[in-house]
């Protein structure tokens with residue numbers, strides 16, 4: 475059966491993720507309501523502004539249901555702001571900013587600083603076969619530290635941010651600091667869809 479993957483559609487680059495998921499032969503649906511969450515086999519949390527998505531999650535009464543679904547094993551993939559929302563701990567968040575959690579990591583918001591606010595880099599991502607992945611970073615977080623339950627999938631390979639952790643996984647939850655959805659490369663989405671298929 476074709477799995478259904480939700481894209482949290484409160485703010486951010488929702489359409490780009492929908493397009494990528496459709497390329498990976500799953501049914502992609504926007505999620506704004508708790509009942510819409512109930513029918514998905516996986517959830518993508520897009521890039522955007524994590525503090526805004528956090529506020530909207532609470533306004534739409536989705537924060538707790540989504541947090542519970544992820545804790546109960548719903549596969550989840552977050553890019554950039556989505557990574558922040560899936561981290562158990564966040565540094566440099568706005569006052570009162572909360573995260574859903576799911577990844578035993580500490581992320582630093584807007585970590586790369588003003589000089590390298592946005593940049594692109596080629597990097598190896600574990601589980602992604604073939605050529606290095608062309609990663610696009612836009613006011614991105616990095617993973618400051620990884621707890622024992624999470625696994626590093628990728629780091630920046632060169633330049634001022636060399637060695638910084640930018641892709642992580644814990645069980646059915648994966649996250650990238652960069653935005654695979656705005657490239658033409660669907661390999662990271664395929665890794666996630668594989669997790670969804672194994673689980674559904």
Ligand code: GLN
Pocket residue numbers: 520521522523524525553554555556558583584612613614615
């Ligand atoms: N800086 C944003 C945040 O804190 C993330 C940026 C992005 O998703 N491109 O959520």
